[in-house]
Amino acid sequence: xxxxxxxxxxxxxxxxxxxxxxxxxxxxxxxxxxxxxxxxxxxxxxxxxxxxxxxxxxxxxxxxxxxxxxxxxxxxxxxxxxxxxxxxxxxxxxxxxxxxxxxxxxxxxxxxxxxxxxxxxxxxxxxxxxxxxxxxxxxxxxxxxxxxxxxxxxxxxxxxxxxxxxxxxxxxxxxxxxxxxxxxxxxxxxxxxxxxxxxxx
Numbered sequence: 001x002x003x004x005x006x007x008x009x010x011x012x013x014x015x016x017x018x019x020x021x022x023x024x025x026x027x028x029x030x031x032x033x034x035x036x037x038x039x040x041x042x043x044x045x046x047x048x049x050x051x052x053x054x055x056x057x058x059x060x061x062x063x064x065x066x067x068x069x070x071x072x073x074x075x076x077x078x079x080x081x082x083x084x085x086x087x088x089x090x091x092x093x094x095x096x097x098x099x100x101x102x103x104x105x106x107x108x109x110x111x112x113x114x115x116x117x118x119x120x121x122x123x124x125x126x127x128x129x130x131x132x133x134x135x136x137x138x139x140x141x142x143x144x145x146x147x148x149x150x151x152x153x154x155x156x157x158x159x160x161x162x163x164x165x166x167x168x169x170x171x172x173x174x175x176x177x178x179x180x181x182x183x184x185x186x187x188x189x190x191x192x193x194x195x196x197x198x199x200x201x
Contacts, residue, residue: 002035004059007043024049031076032057040064040087056080056099063087070094078102078121085110092116101125101146112138123178124149130170137171144176153178 010030011022022028023046030037030053037058045068047053053069054076061081066072067090074097082103088095088110097119106126111117117139127133128151136142147153147167156163160180168174168182175182 004038005033005035007037007039007041010037011043011046022046022050026050026071027052027054029054030058031055040066044069052076066090073097075099089113098122101149106132108132108135111135114139115141117142119144121146122150123147126151128152133167134170137173140173142171142173145171145174146178148178 007030010033011028013033014020014028014030015022018025018029025047026049028047028050037055037060040055040060040063042065044053044065047069049071050069051071052074053072056076056078058080060077061083063077063082063085064087066075066087069091072091072094075091075095076099078099079102082100082105084105084107088098092113092115094116095114096116098114098117099119099121101121101123103122103125105122106128108127109132112135118141120136120139120142123146127147130152133147133152136145145167153163153167156166160178164177164180164182167177
């Protein structure tokens with residue numbers, strides 16, 4: 001079998017193709033390498049100015065070596081073999097969007113540190129329990145979520161409205177779920193101001 005492409009090799013190819021220096025670039029695209037990248041290795045530490053990093057469509061099994069990416073706002077890791085979110089804490093202070101669809105993620109432990117995360121695309125993973133889903137409520141600014149294709153969502157496949165209702169009940173800050181705008185906020189805000197109003201109705 002062909003040896004995996006290292007990050008260093010992938011960066012060299014990208015520099016040659018783009019005519020940019022990786023250490024200076026704001027956007028770096030290392031997706032779909034042949035043979036695929038298997039490890040997020042130490043060479044990523046050179047990407048000190050990177051704001052958007054794409055490593056999708058490779059064979060990466062874990063998130064690592066993001067410590068030097070102090071400006072990272074968008075991380076694209078779709079279509080890999082990632083099993084958990086460990087390693088994201090390194091970019092907790094800056095990351096606004098995480099694209100991690102088509103992976104093997106079952107548990108969302110560790111996501112709570114992502115204080116700036118607004119957009120999470122994680123369709124077609126393996127999350128099957130509400131107990132994991134509710135961890136998303138700990139993300140203070142999360143607005144947009146794509147969760148379709150996880151076993152939990154597939155239980156509601158025949159009734160999209162029930163899914164949206166159940167999901168937004170548990171993560172009330174969401175404004176967009178699976179591409180659908182969530183229009184619950186006005187009603188909610190009206191009710192919140194009156195303590196115990198529901199009991200009086």
